[in-house]
Amino acid sequence: xQEVTQIPAALSVPEGENLVLNCSFTDSAIYNLQxxxxxxxxxxxxxxxxxxxxxxxxxxxxxxxxxxxxxxSTLYIAASxxxxxxxxxxxxSPYGQNxxxxxxxxxxxLP
Amino acid sequence: DVKVTQSSRYLVKRTGEKVFLxxxxxxxxxxxxxxxxxxxLGLRLIYFSYDVKMxxxxxxxxxxxxxxxxxxxxxxILESASTNQTSMYLCASTFEGYNExxxxxxxxxxxL
Numbered sequence: 001x002q003e004v005t006q007i008p009a010a011l012s013v014p015e016g017e018n019l020v021l022n023c024s025f026t027d028s029a030i031y032n033l034q035x036x037x038x039x040x041x042x043x044x045x046x047x048x049x050x051x052x053x054x055x056x057x058x059x060x061x062x063x064x065x066x067x068x069x070x071x072x073s074t075l076y077i078a079a080s081x082x083x084x085x086x087x088x089x090x091x092x093s094p095y096g097q098n099x100x101x102x103x104x105x106x107x108x109x110l111p
Numbered sequence: 112d113v114k115v116t117q118s119s120r121y122l123v124k125r126t127g128e129k130v131f132l133x134x135x136x137x138x139x140x141x142x143x144x145x146x147x148x149x150x151x152l153g154l155r156l157i158y159f160s161y162d163v164k165m166x167x168x169x170x171x172x173x174x175x176x177x178x179x180x181x182x183x184x185x186x187x188i189l190e191s192a193s194t195n196q197t198s199m200y201l202c203a204s205t206f207e208g209y210n211e212x213x214x215x216x217x218x219x220x221x222x223l
Contacts, residue, residue, distance in 0.1 A: 031210050043115075043201055044214040089154075093210045098144075098169065101154045 002027045002094045004102040012108040013080055021075040021105045023090035028068040031093040035064050035075050038087045038104070047088075048075070080109045114138070115215035117202055123221045130189040132218050134202030141207040143185035145169075145177065147198040148217075154201065160185055161207075192222045 003026045013019055023033070032051045036044040048057045048064040050073070056065040063076040073090060087104040094100060118133035134143065144159045146169075156169030158177040166177050174196060178186045185204075189196055202215040 034212060036214075041199075041217070041219065043117075043217040044203075044212075046211065046213060049211045091212065098156055098159060099212060103153050 002030075002092060002097060002100045004090060004092055004100050006088075006090060006102040006105050008105060009103070010106040010108075012110065014110050015080060015082060017080050017109075018076070018078050019080055019107075021077070021088050021107070023073040023075070023102055025071045025073075025092045025100070027094060028071055029095045030068065031095065033064075033066055033073050034091050034093070034099075035062075035073075036089045036091065038089060040087075044089065077107075080107075082109045082111045085109050115202060115204055115213050117200075117215040117218050119218050120216060121219050121221075123223065124189075124192050125223055126193060128189075128192050128222075130192050130220065130222075132187040132189075132200055132202075132220070134185045134187070134204075134215055135183055136204040136213070137183065138204070138206070138213075139182065140204035140213075141182070142205045143179065144203040144205075144212075145175075145185065145187045146201045146203065147171070148201055149198050157187065192220075194222050196220065197222045 005024045007022045034049045035047045050057050050066040061078040066073045087106045089104040091099045091101045115136045145157045146154045148154050160166050160179045176188045200218045203212045
């Protein structure tokens, strides 16, 4: 059964730093991987979707990469801002199964 | 932009009440999902539907039922609310074959 982990569980950085969030999954048979942002008490906002045939996707200051063979994805945030403070979740879409979510990384960007 | 809406942001109910949570999406998505999210347990799938009048159990269906009479609307029903159903409930939808999930704003349900 597919399992998804995220490291670190929490991260605190000063404003302006570049940072990397990690997502690992146990089975490489996936359709895609999606990164989300969740603000406290709110729903999930889709940030980036990487199809299984792709290696990376970019949106503004965000860049997500996917290495299916090693079961890893990273979310790179450039020049972090206090407004980036949120919980970031990754989810994989395995063949023949429903979506599997990671537990999330709680990010705090200090002004 | 895809929009997924949920009927309430906050809801307070009494033990034993019947509770309806509604989710509506405006992009003609075939697939719809109900999750609950609890601290330390992450997102857990309650029920999902791949088409009108179709429903499938997720990982934790006990104590819940669903209804999908129209393609755009997916309702979650708590037949007799209990305190252990206090949670954040999230609805999501996807377009068949593409699998990008879009979520609603969530409903924070408190059962007293």
